[in-house]
Structures are given as C-alpha cells and as structure tokens.
Amino acid sequence: MKKMETMSQANDNPICRCEKRTVLKTSWSDDNSGRRFFGCSNYGKKFQNSCRFFQWYELPMSYREKSLLVGLLRKIRNNDRERRNVRIVWFVAIISSIVLTALFMEKI
Ligand SMILES: [Zn+2]
Numbered sequence: 001m002k003k004m005e006t007m008s009q010a011n012d013n014p015i016c017r018c019e020k021r022t023v024l025k026t027s028w029s030d031d032n033s034g035r036r037f038f039g040c041s042n043y044g045k046k047f048q049n050s051c052r053f054f055q056w057y058e059l060p061m062s063y064r065e066k067s068l069l070v071g072l073l074r075k076i077r078n079n080d081r082e083r084r085n086v087r088i089v090w091f092v093a094i095i096s097s098i099v100l101t102a103l104f105m106e107k108i
Contacts, residue, residue: 017040032060033073036058038056
C-alpha cells in the first residue's frame, strides 16, 4: 500500500541537489512524528556524497494531533520494552534453574 503510494507520486516529487528524484519518507522524530517529507534516496546513507535535501510534504500537525501521536508512539515503545523485559526475566529464570540443577546434581 505504502509502496504503491510512493510510486504513483514519484513523478511529481521534487528533484534534489544531486539531480535525483526524491522519495516520500515519514519522519519519526518526536516533534514531527508521522509527518511526511521528500528526501533524497541517498539521505542518511553513510557515504561520501550523502545528500541532505529535505522538503516537507505535509503541513505541520496541530498540537492536538501531535500530542496524540506522540502519546501513542510512547505507548508502543513502552509495550515493546516491557515485552523485552519479560523475555529477559524468563531467560534469567531458565538459565539459573539450569545452573541450580547442575549444582544440585554435582552434590549427589
Ligand atoms: Zn540528493
């Protein structure tokens, strides 16, 4: 879906300094979460001629929209962190039970 959207608009996208057709990207910074912009297809790549062309595609979001989106993103990130923590706790529990079993077996 996203790809098709990008392709259908590709011919109208502005041309950047390195004479390449820009691509529509989405910002995920806290200030502009979800806001789309035109960026060079080389943008962010770590090579010599990294191009920093940048042009907003959408108007800035209202404060309300922005705070809603930032709140949702924060929730998603927190959920991910919690799930990761649960996995770590399980991992530690399993490892320590293996170690304890090994120690116990040695004593017998
Ligand atoms: Zn460029």
